[in-house]
Amino acid sequence: MAISKRKMNRIxxxxxxxxxCLPGIVLFLCVGLYSVCFSIFLSFYNWSGVDFAGTARFEGLNNFKNFLANGNPINTKLFWTGLLHNLEIGALTMVFVIPIAMVLAYVVTNIxxxxxxxxxxxxxxxxxxxxxxxxxWKGLFGAKGFLNTMFDTLGLDFLVVKQGMLGDPKTALIGVVVTCIWSGIPGTLMLYYAGLSNIDNTYYxxxxxxxxxxxxxxxxxxxxxxxxxxMITVIQQLNGAFQMFENIWVLTGGGPGGATDVVxxxxxxxxxxxxxxxxASAMGWSVFLLTAVLSVISIRGFKSDT
Amino acid sequence: MKLKKRLFASVLAGVMLMTAGLTGCGGSDGGSGGGDSGKKEMELWTWKIAMTPGFEAAAEKFEEDTGVSIKVQAFSPDETYKQKVTAAANSGDLPDLIHWWASRGIGFENVLVNLTDKITDDYKAKFSSTAFNGSIVTENDVKNWANDPEKSDVVKSLNVGDCYHIPLDVGGFFTIFANTDILEEAGVSTEAPKTYEEFIENCKQVAENTDYGGFVFGGGLPDVYYNWMGRAIEAMYLGVDKSAGLVNRTEKMSDPENIKPLKMFEELVKSGGILDGTISKTIDDGDQSFAAGEAAYLLGGTFTYGQLSAMGMDVSKVTSFIVPAMEGSVAAEGFAVNPDPLTAMAISKDSEYQDEAYQFIQYITEDPEGISTFANGAYVVPAAKLTDETLGMLDPALQDMYSAMSDEPNVCWQVDNWEGTIGRKAEWTEFYNDMQKIITGELTAEEVAANFDKNAEAQAASGN
Structure with a gap:
């Protein structure tokens, strides 16, 4: 039963x-997997951030009830409104990014x-x-920013937003979506560019x-x-919309009056x-589950369509 | 040759693994240390960049006197600092001295030195009468925390009288700064307006007669207007009972009398006197706008002069006055800014040098030299009750600010410390958001008041 030399060499x-691979695996287990598991665990506890073993209190599903089912009416209202904003941002971004990126990819491929x-x-x-x-963008959208100044100079007063686009609850979310479209196009364009380049010309x-x-x-x-x-774009945009944070934090901080608050x-x-x-962890996992469900629906939708 | 290469690769992988393990799992030896020379070295963390020169100057003199050195480190902005301290508390890497907001029930008292025994009446007498308001746990706190399902066990375990940090500096809001050049250009009196109505009229005149805005503040933060100005106007107009009733859910905001301060704010908005874009400004942005001469009035506090000066504004053209009361106010008499505690200093339980750390706190809160060195460097009004000698050692502007504040509890203080108060609950967070919608014209004062009442009722019904 001696191991053959060939087998020994392969081993x-x-x-x-x-x-x-081991450093990466160890690092992932220590940092990545641990954080994920701890975060799931944490969503069932009340904890103020220091000394988990000594101070955390088991809450069961109370953390979820707090913002999902009127455990705290204001937190519930804020969460569902925030989620709606996530959905609006995701949907509007997709509606604009996909056709624009496709057209630009076509142009880049053919010029x-x-x-x-x-x-x-x-x-x-x-x-x-x-x-x-x-x-x-914050500077461009300000009350005395580029956009208002330009509209004012061109005599398009009806387009001037007195408090700046990001300072008015009616237009603040639009401002955020514009920035998302701008930043979402390149990645999608790259995908479509690769896709178009791979289509065999003999079909045409x-x-x-x-x-x-x-x-x-x-x-x-x-x-x-x-x-x-x-399909990849839709899933990416959905994920992006639900994970959105830093640009909103910088642009509006969630305001004015919670008009751009997202989860x-x-x-x-x-x-x-x-x-x-x-x-916070419970909210994060709720959104993760929702994103996962929406992604599966999207994948199935595209598969059944093909 | 091939075997050598493989051997080298395996060794390299092993070294990488060891390095990753060592760097990933290695801990530090905590905040304080002895260094090579055996000299005592402490560490102090703050989030207030502007206060760092004060800490450093005081630390230098403290070292001359005691031989104990202090390394001051600042981490900004606020949230970054909170994360840094939380992470350090979990990993046992807290510094010896932790600078923190002067508020009760901070949530990590379990890793701080309990200073309760040191806070005797004699000790408290060395500070402004309201200085310990943010540090000592009250009966109301304990009762409210016990009933609050969202409070952590650390906070719920605190007892009446517990104290985990010593107040360092005090300040007051309810102060309006005026640019006299702009007021003169607008043909508006540079004197302090006698009523809120007159203030609104002044803002309107500035906006109509000049290219400047009337009034600016950090409107991007929903609670700035209310906490720095609105609650004073409300409390002066309604009196302590009714104003506290709004906090404790026994009064309705939509009551015809109770809604008047909110309606007056709506008047201010409708007058066009608020600088366009105020809704998107942070506190610093608001100060910057005023310093750049974009508006005649700025909402601030005792700490704002220093900020304007640091922004390069010629403050000789700036006057200040206390928020004026509405006509018909019932509690406006003698309203003055109280020295509210702003920031405080705590000591880590893990510190090797707890006595020295407390000694440093005493130095900057009790010793005239320490107080003045810290206060002048940080440009803050000290929390300590100052003797004439110590007051004379302060920067003249700080002396003015200290003298302008009154130890006599004002009407806002009385509302906040109302017996049996439940404190401002989540309906207020929504209220502040809704006030922003008054600025943008999305909601009227009536709608905001109705929302407030509805939210307060729903929160109470759900046990929050």
């Missing part, structure tokens, strides 16, 4: 590979001259710092021989073949201002 070879230049311009938002850019040639119009080619060839990219800002406030880490 040795694999061992080196495993050894290289003969200056493609590199356009690619650089379009991908620029992806490499810019999110927080830094949010401050720029065959369709052309069969007398198909450009629109028919778009609907019957391009769109179906880009569906996996669209992320509520979690942050609960954890770091109210020191209610249990409730």
């Amino acid at each position: 040795k070879e694999n061992l080196t590979g495993y050894a290289f 003969k001259r200056g493609a590199g230049f356009y690619r650089t311009i379009y991908f620029l938002p992806m490499v810019a710092s999110g927080v830094g850019i949010s401050y720029v 040639e065959a369709a052309e021989i069969d007398g198909a119009s450009k629109v028919q080619m778009l609907l019957k060839i391009t769109w179906p073949l880009l569906k996996p990219m669209t 992320g800002t509520l979690i942050y406030t609960a954890a770091f201002e109210d020191a209610a880490y249990g409730r």
Whole structure:
């Protein structure tokens, strides 16, 4: 039953590979997995942040009831309103990002001259710092910012928002969505660009021989073949919308009057201002479950459609 | 050769693993340390960048006197600091001295030194009469925390009289700053307006007669207007009983009389006297706007002069006055700013040098040299009751601020400390948000008051 030399060599070879993976695995187990498990555990406790073993109090489902089922009416109202804002941001961003990115990807794929230049311009938002850019947007949307000044100068007074776009509850969320569209386009564009580049040209040639119009080619060839990219985009945008925090925090802080509060800002406030880490974790996991369900529905929707 | 390469790779992987393990799992030896020389070294953490020079100057003199050095570290902004302290408390890495907000029931008293025994009447007499309001647990606190399902066990375990931090500085809100140049240009009197109505009219005149705004404040933070101005106007107008009744859910905001202060705020908004964009401004942004000459009036506190000066404003053109009362106010007589505690200093239970840490707190709160060195460097009004000698050692502007504050509890203080008060609950958070909607015209004063009453009722019914 002696192990053959070949097998021995393979084990040795694999061992080196495993050894290289080990730091990453250990790090993931210590930091990643531990944090996730602790956070699930925490969502059933009341804990103010220090000395869990000595001071945490088991709350059962109370943390969830607090904001989901009127355990605390104001927290419940804030949570559902915040969630609605997440959904609105996600839906509006998708509606604009997908067609714009698709058209731009088509342009970048087909233009003969200056493609590199356009690619650089379009991908620029992806490499810019999110927080830094949010401050720029805040300046643009201010009461005396670029937008109001421009509208005023052009005589388009009806477009001037007196308190600035982010200072008015009616327009603040629109302002946030504009920034999300701007930052969401490059990643989606890259996906579609890769998708379009991989479509075999012979499909179009065959369709052309069969007398198909450009629109028919778009609907019957391009769109179906880009569906996996669209599915990834939808899931990415959904995830992005539900995980949204830092740009809203910088742009509006959730205001005015809670008009741009999302679950992320509520979690942050609960954890770091109210020191209610249990409730904050419970909110985080509730949103995670919702995102997971929506993602599964999206995947199934796309699969059944194909 | 191939075997050597593989051996090298395995060793390298092992070293990487060891390094990751050591760096990941290694802890520090806590905040304080002896250093190589055996010299006592303490660590002090703060979130107030502007107060760091005060701590450093006091630490330097403290070292000259005692030989104990203090390393001051600032972490900003507020939330970052809170996270830093929370994480350090969990890992046993707290510094010896922890600078914190002067509030009761902070949630991590279990890792702090209990200073209750030191707080005798004689000791308290060394401070302004209201200085310990943010530090000593009251009967109301204990009762309210016991009934609050969301309070942690650390807070619920506190007893009446418990004290975990010593107040360092005091200050008051309810102060309006005026740019006399703008007022003169607008043809408005530079004297302090006698009533809130006159103040509104002044703001309106400035907005109509000049390109400047009338009034600016940190409107991006929902509670700034109410906490720094609105509650004083409300308490002066309604009196202590009714105002405390709103806090304790025995009064309705929509009552025709109780709603009047809110309606007056709506008047201020409708007058056009609030600078456009105020709703998006942080407190610093508001100060910056005023310092840049964008508005005639700024809402602030005793701490605002220093901020304006640091922003490069010529403060000789600035006057200040206390928030004016509405006509018909029942408790406006003698209203003055009280020295409310702002920040405090606590000692870590893990500190090797607890006695020295307390000695440093005593130095900056009791010793004339320590008090003045700290206060002048940090540009704050000390929490200590000052003798003429100590007062004379302070910067002239700080002397003015100290003298302008009254130890006589004002009407707001009486509301906050109303016997049996439940404190401001979550309906107030919603109320502050709704007040922002008055500024944007989305809600009227009537709607805001109705929402407040409805929320208070729902919260009470749900046991919150």
